[in-house]
Amino acid sequence: MSALVSAGRIGLARGRIELRQTFTNTQDLWSYLFPTIVVIVVMLFMRDSKVPGVNFSLGSLTLPSVIGMSIAFGGLVNLAQQLVTEREDGTLLRAKAIPNGMLGYLIGKIVQSAGMVLIGVVLTLVPGIFLFQGLDLGLGSWLSLIGIVALGLVATMPLGAVIGSLIGSPRSMGLVMMPIMGTVGISGIFYPITSLPSWLQGIAQMFPIYWTGLGTRAALLPGSLAVVELGHSWRHLETVGVLAAWAVAGLILAPIVLRRMARRESGSAVAARREKALQRVPR
Amino acid sequence: MTTMSGARGVVHPVRSAVEGAALDVRDLRMRYGTTDVLKGVDFTAQRGEVLALLGPNGAGKTTTIEILEGFRMRSAGDVRVLGIDPARGDETWRARLGVVLQSWRDHAKWRVRELLQHLGSYYRDYSTEHIRRPWDVDELIDTVGLREHAQKRAGSLSGGQRRRLDVAIGIVGRPELLFLDEPTAGFDPSARREFHELVHRLSDDDTTILLTTHDLDEAEKLADRILILANGSIIANGSADELSRQMATEAEVKWTRDGQRFVHSTMAATKFVHELFLQYGDEIGDLEVRRASLEDTYMAMVRDFERGER
Numbered sequence A: 001m002s003a004l005v006s007a008g009r010i011g012l013a014r015g016r017i018e019l020r021q022t023f024t025n026t027q028d029l030w031s032y033l034f035p036t037i038v039v040i041v042v043m044l045f046m047r048d049s050k051v052p053g054v055n056f057s058l059g060s061l062t063l064p065s066v067i068g069m070s071i072a073f074g075g076l077v078n079l080a081q082q083l084v085t086e087r088e089d090g091t092l093l094r095a096k097a098i099p100n101g102m103l104g105y106l107i108g109k110i111v112q113s114a115g116m117v118l119i120g121v122v123l124t125l126v127p128g129i130f131l132f133q134g135l136d137l138g139l140g141s142w143l144s145l146i147g148i149v150a151l152g153l154v155a156t157m158p159l160g161a162v163i164g165s166l167i168g169s170p171r172s173m174g175l176v177m178m179p180i181m182g183t184v185g186i187s188g189i190f191y192p193i194t195s196l197p198s199w200l201q202g203i204a205q206m207f208p209i210y211w212t213g214l215g216t217r218a219a220l221l222p223g224s225l226a227v228v229e230l231g232h233s234w235r236h237l238e239t240v241g242v243l244a245a246w247a248v249a250g251l252i253l254a255p256i257v258l259r260r261m262a263r264r265e266s267g268s269a270v271a272a273r274r275e276k277a278l279q280r281v282p283r
Numbered sequence B: 001m002t003t004m005s006g007a008r009g010v011v012h013p014v015r016s017a018v019e020g021a022a023l024d025v026r027d028l029r030m031r032y033g034t035t036d037v038l039k040g041v042d043f044t045a046q047r048g049e050v051l052a053l054l055g056p057n058g059a060g061k062t063t064t065i066e067i068l069e070g071f072r073m074r075s076a077g078d079v080r081v082l083g084i085d086p087a088r089g090d091e092t093w094r095a096r097l098g099v100v101l102q103s104w105r106d107h108a109k110w111r112v113r114e115l116l117q118h119l120g121s122y123y124r125d126y127s128t129e130h131i132r133r134p135w136d137v138d139e140l141i142d143t144v145g146l147r148e149h150a151q152k153r154a155g156s157l158s159g160g161q162r163r164r165l166d167v168a169i170g171i172v173g174r175p176e177l178l179f180l181d182e183p184t185a186g187f188d189p190s191a192r193r194e195f196h197e198l199v200h201r202l203s204d205d206d207t208t209i210l211l212t213t214h215d216l217d218e219a220e221k222l223a224d225r226i227l228i229l230a231n232g233s234i235i236a237n238g239s240a241d242e243l244s245r246q247m248a249t250e251a252e253v254k255w256t257r258d259g260q261r262f263v264h265s266t267m268a269a270t271k272f273v274h275e276l277f278l279q280y281g282d283e284i285g286d287l288e289v290r291r292a293s294l295e296d297t298y299m300a301m302v303r304d305f306e307r308g309e310r
Helices: A002-021 A026-046 A058-088 A091-096 A101-131 A139-166 A170-185 A198-204 A208-220 A223-228 A236-263 A267-280 B061-068 B091-095 B112-121 B137-143 B159-171 B189-204 B216-222 B240-247 B269-283 B294-309
Strands: B023-032 B035-045 B050-054 B076-081 B097-100 B177-181 B208-212 B225-230 B233-238 B251-257 B260-266 B285-290
Touching (some): A091 A101, A139 A236, A170 A208, B023 B061, B035 B061, B035 B076, B035 B233, B050 B061, B061 B076, B091 B097, B112 B159, B137 B159, B159 B177, B159 B189, B189 B216, B208 B216, B225 B240, B233 B294, B251 B269, B260 B269
Parallel strands (some): B050 B208, B097 B177
Antiparallel strands (some): B023 B076, B251 B260, B251 B285
């Protein structure tokens, strides 16, 4: 038991160190800033358009949606990406060769991935508050925002871990990115979902991205804006229900898949992946 | 102590377990589909012993080591690593092992000292009365010769420095048993010598070491005992000296007489030299007798074995 507690403590330390490292190189800094800059520019163009049927800026409506998207998107992709890359480069095998190393590694990755999502949220939200008018920024809003961030991460990160365990190489990440991007497209992030055909609305409502977007809108927009949502309501219960269902499914599945992945790690597995990766480098 | 085992279909009675051995491998078998990769590997290692596992590519060295490390399940046989079956090894067992992995580009953003400090902290709970875990990080950095690079990022180290970091990671928990897979690949001669000194120091501290290498000179320098693995079984097991005597390979005698150089290969070098002096006495100069090197022995053994297999 005490070993598990220490692995938890070491894992937290690992997450902190690796999160700090993301501030010390241009590649990571750029990957924080680039998406933020893109969405802010896009929202600025939408600032003067009105939400159909309501006297409210489309840019201000999109800001919370984009934050909701980045929670689910980051939760799914960050952890998956890290697991795939670090399985290929041998980081996971090192963890396996160390007592409680896999547990410490995993906790570290969860801390790091969640931290990266939070940084992304703050980077978008802080300038957004100054650029876009009409948001509801009372104490209740902030508490709801914290709640939906937490729930969104718990719903998506185990899923990200499953994806990361199943994908063979970093070059195959595109296979998952495409459907995730597609889901973003139909989840009412950049335009109200009510303008989509109902069968697409149905599909979108099966995935967490729509619900994290709805959750952040419910947190940050005035109550009157609920009229543009499906059923003219923020549907709090449904939001919690669907995200909790994804969380439960992910938390049941992730340990099984992660264990299977860890069991298969060996020096020759890493060597074979390295061989394969190096063959792709053009000479 | 020297045995030739496993080769040419000789049937051995299964021996009983060796008490207190660091490694005890009996009749280890591994089959992938219908291919037998290991066909009854059998050896032991005492505490503090350094074993070199040699063999042609594809002989089963990596498979053997991965089974012992607990990274791979075996098909059959009895294996004890520090007294425990690696297929059932827990974290306490894991803490007593060290594995030096071939690195590629992992932990590239970590600084050397920071990484060793972090990985060492996993071993703190497994410190015992006799073995203080982990290794003090600065002492360890000095030991592997990375002091000037302690604040460098792992990604910016040269190939040789990176290998030293791999070794440091492998020993940070002060292992009782250390697995070294091709430890000096990419080392320059002086780094290689320093590494050899480190291995001697570790084995003086009672660390058991199992290493694989393609450098036969290195195996001869480091190992107390050499195992040659060919086609899934151990075809030779003994010190470099014992192996060369076993193979009765020819020695090369060189001398000069009347300003002329002579070379002669013989199985009985001592007798030949004696007769040479009886015949020519003082006329003989620049006498040199070169016994078969481990490389000669190894080549002869593997060749003989492969001929026997066909």
